Amino acid sequence: xxxxxxxxxxxxxxxxxxxxxxxxxxxxxxxxxxxxxxxxxxxxxxxxxxxxxxxxxxxxxxxxxxxxxxxxxxxxxxxxxxxxxxxxxxxxxxxxxxxxxxxxxxxxxxxxxxxxxxxxxxxxxxxxxxxxxxxxxxxxxxxxxxxxxxxxxxxxxxxxxxxxxxxxxxxxxxxxxxxxxxxxxxxxxxxxxxxxxxxxxxxxxxxxxxxxxxxxxxxxxxxxxxxxxxxxxxxxxxxxxxxxxxxxxxxxxxxxxxxxxxxxxxxxxxxxxxxxxxxxxxxxxxxxxxxxxxxxxxxxxxxxxxxxxxxxxxxx
Numbered sequence: 001x002x003x004x005x006x007x008x009x010x011x012x013x014x015x016x017x018x019x020x021x022x023x024x025x026x027x028x029x030x031x032x033x034x035x036x037x038x039x040x041x042x043x044x045x046x047x048x049x050x051x052x053x054x055x056x057x058x059x060x061x062x063x064x065x066x067x068x069x070x071x072x073x074x075x076x077x078x079x080x081x082x083x084x085x086x087x088x089x090x091x092x093x094x095x096x097x098x099x100x101x102x103x104x105x106x107x108x109x110x111x112x113x114x115x116x117x118x119x120x121x122x123x124x125x126x127x128x129x130x131x132x133x134x135x136x137x138x139x140x141x142x143x144x145x146x147x148x149x150x151x152x153x154x155x156x157x158x159x160x161x162x163x164x165x166x167x168x169x170x171x172x173x174x175x176x177x178x179x180x181x182x183x184x185x186x187x188x189x190x191x192x193x194x195x196x197x198x199x200x201x202x203x204x205x206x207x208x209x210x211x212x213x214x215x216x217x218x219x220x221x222x223x224x225x226x227x228x229x230x231x232x233x234x235x236x237x238x239x240x241x242x243x244x245x246x247x248x249x250x251x252x253x254x255x256x257x258x259x260x261x262x263x264x265x266x267x268x269x270x271x272x273x274x275x276x277x278x279x280x281x282x283x284x285x286x287x288x289x290x291x292x293x294x295x296x297x298x299x300x301x302x303x304x305x306x307x308x309x310x311x312x313x314x315x316x
Contacts, residue, residue: 015039019046021200021211021235050214074150076163092132094146096121096165096181097139102132104143121145121165121181122192124250127261145181145192152183155199156212159185174244193248201232204251205266205287208236221266222246222287246287253289262289 015024018040024030031047033040081101082091090104097120117126119142130143150163156173161183168179172188183195199212214230220243231241252261257276264287273284282288 015041017041017043017046019043019199019211020213021209076148076150077146092146094132094141095150095163096141097134100134100136100139102134102139102141102146104130104132106130119145119180121148123178123180124193125252125254125261127252148181148192148196152195154183154190154195157185157188157190159187161185161190161195174248176245176248191248193250194244197248201247203232203242203247205264206234206237206240208234208240210234210242210247213241216241220246221285222249224283224286249287255289258291260291260293262291264289 015026015030016022017024017030019042022043024041024043029044031042031044076095077089077092078095078098079093080089080091081093082089084090088104092102092104094102117140118124119126119131120139121141122145124142126140126142131140132143132146133140148163152161152163154161162185163181163183165181166179166189168177169182169189169191170177171182171191171194173190173194176191178191181192183190183192200209202209210232212230213233216227216231216233218227218231218241219225220227220231221240222242223246225243227241227243229244231243232247234240249264252263254261255277266285266287273282274280275282275288
């Protein structure tokens with residue numbers, strides 16, 4: 001990005017900061033993307049407010065930066081062995097499972113994937129997504145997980161991270177134990193949920209866009225715990241904030257207490273707000289999982305789900 005104090009005449013329309021989502025006023029200066037056609041603009045304070053998130057690049061070093069970015073494009077798919085008429089790779093080899101080939105499909109050997117089947121990359125349920133499955137064993141990956149770049153710059157880290165597959169590890173961002181694919185640098189490992197999330201996003205359980213505020217020190221709306229390292233904030237709702245652990249909870253999950261998928265939601269009007277795992281009263285204004293199929297909903301408070309999820313991951 002390059003710093004400038006004035007927009008060209010054609011750029012004088014309203015701009016929102018790509019970091020805090022608030023209006024950028026041209027007369028106060030801003031940073032904007034140097035790539036032609038890109039309208040990404042940020043406040044000066046947002047761009048350089050955290051020294052761990054930016055580096056100064058001199059104009060004479062632009063070619064070196066371009067060479068570095070070209071190296072990042074390396075795919076985690078090591079070989080495409082077959083494509084369909086639409087150009088999709090239907091038979092591949094992936095770095096995480098080099099011993100066997102993977103096939104693209106919505107079914108395994110003509111049968112639907114089991115509802116309890118999890119992706120070996122992100123450890124989330126397959127549900128209705130397209131996936132690659134192994135012809136010789138139970139290994140399976142979401143199509144989106146298989147297509148992840150082998151190298152990636154994460155927005156919350158300056159160091160280049162590498163995609164790897166491993167056993168149980170602890171994510172440095174959400175502090176959740178996980179397994180499968182992860183991005184790592186020389187010091188830390190990050191689960192795919194944290195690595196793929198954007199610094200600005202729309203959360204299904206909230207009606208407004210959220211942005212990550214590094215300086216927020218308050219209470220997470222979902223779990224009620226203190227946020228000591230920032231949180232995702234809503235610019236329109238000052239009391240709404242989600243920490244990394246809660247915002248990366250899956251949008252659909254399963255539990256033995258209900259045969260259907262459970263989805264997260266906020267604000268419950270029911271008189272008897274009881275968690276079906278711990279059988280204790282829960283806060284109706286905090287995030288909880290529920291089943292919308294049953295007339296009598298099965299409801300799980302967030303803290304119970306996080307505990308159950310931790311046990312499930314350790315058993316995988």
